[in-house]
Amino acid sequence: MSRALLRAxxxxxxxxxxxxxxxxxxxxxxxxxxxxxxxxxxxxLRAELHRLRAERALATASWLPRGLRGQH
Incomplete structure (x- = not known):
């Protein structure tokens, strides 16, 4: 093999x-x-999940309706 072919x-x-x-x-x-x-x-998506969980926790909180009732 020639040098030229080898170089190529x-x-x-x-x-x-x-x-x-x-x-x-x-x-x-x-x-x-x-x-x-x-x-x-x-x-x-994680931030959205965190926000939705916080909303659900607030919506299902049993203390919230009691806290919104007026005093007797």
Whole structure:
């Protein structure tokens, strides 16, 4: 194999490797963005759940109606 062919093959392998690394880097960046979006959605849903639980606890509180009645 001549040196020119060997250089060309090495260059082709290097280009392929760089292309794969770039592709993986893009995939990793996309996954990180997706994970951040999912975490934000999780936090939003947790806050909503907390708010709804607090509302339900207040609505079902037995002390609330007694506290709203006037004194005799």
């Amino acid at each position: 093959e090495v260059a082709a392998v290097r280009r392929d490797a760089v292309a794969r690394v770039t592709e993986v880097d893009l995939l990793v960046a996309a996954l990180r963005d997706h994970i951040r979006d999912l975490q934000a959605e999780r936090d939003r």
